[in-house]
Amino acid sequence: MSTKREQIVNAALRLFYQRGFNATGVDAVIAEARVSKKTLYNHFRTKDELILATLRKRDELFRNNLMRETERKASTPIARLSALFDTIGDWFREKSFSGCMFINAAAEFSDHDNPSHQLAAQHKKLVCDYIEGIAEEAGAADPKALAYELNLLIEGAIVYAHVMGDKDAARRAKEMAQVHISRQL
Amino acid sequence: MSTKREQIVNAALRLFYQRGFNATGVDAVIAEARVSKKTLYNHFRTKDELILATLRKRDELFRNNLMRETERKASTPIARLSALFDTIGDWFREKSFSGCMFINAAAEFSDHDNPSHQLAAQHKKLVCDYIEGIAEEAGAADPKALAYELNLLIEGAIVYAHVMGDKDAARRAKEMAQVHISRQL
């Protein structure tokens, strides 16, 4: 149906991720999407709404990929807890990698009440919930605590990979994760 | 001597940190600094140069505070490795806390070759070097590896504290850190 809307969001996904939200004008988005400005503003009331729609799409794509890849790499819950770090390691090595779009959003929209910032917080929680589910299946003593720990290691690795360009961060984080996983099993 | 320059950088430190780099215009900086636009451009050739000078100042202030506070809180190297997390916990609880200015800079200046991004990477390395020094004094088996691990936990905690508003992140990271510290001693 609304393929124009998808074109716009797909263009926004690329541009906002690579260049940032404030640095990307709507003119750049419509040029990348090959769409007129009127069309963009027919689908989104403001740029802020486009940003929110783009972040929602990113959340969906990112978590779907995280789940699919992690479950493809490992078949047991315990192995999947480790495989999470292999999946993010693959992500770090993509040529388009520019950090976590939600960390980036929180950086630009620093106010915690900002809708984009809240969406970022929600995304992180959903990822954490997913990990908690695996930790439960794996029989962790305290799945919530283990998910928190693994997620914190993931965030640390993302920062290392983006800020310092450390493509090995996922492997190092994985080794640390093994320690915390084995303490719970 | 150059007190005007300091006024400008101090104003820029507040505004760039709270509102972001692209979202803060030079007009806002000169208003906050109570200085004319001419004066700003006498001291800095471009806004980008002001950003770089501001990041350099932030690096100096941040690391000095990290060292001073951590050394004040604990007198032995081993205790200091833990105290690092208390220091960042205090930071998280400041009302002006808006995440790590260098993570924020890397988010807005995503290109790794961007001078601001490179300064961010350098800052992270200097913090890691400081921790490595303590790890050495503490007699860690592999000080470089331990510093890497603790720094990764710190980055994870910063993300949690900023994106999710989790003021407890430093304590949780500290508990994780204890595990990795004790494995090396």
Added chain:
DNA sequence: AGAAAGATAGACCGATCTGTTTACCTTTGT
């Protein structure tokens, strides 16, 4: 066939952006 819906390119709006310039004022060293 013909009306309604939705697309197009692009002119246009007022505001804001970085950066320059003008004209004047204040401080300071000799």
Added chain:
DNA sequence: ACAAAGGTAAACAGATCGGTCTATCTTTCT
């Protein structure tokens, strides 16, 4: 006392910002 240095406020330049609007074209439903 006086020139030089460095400060001020504000006008200005040209580009870009988010957002609106017009006039035209294409598609689709009945």
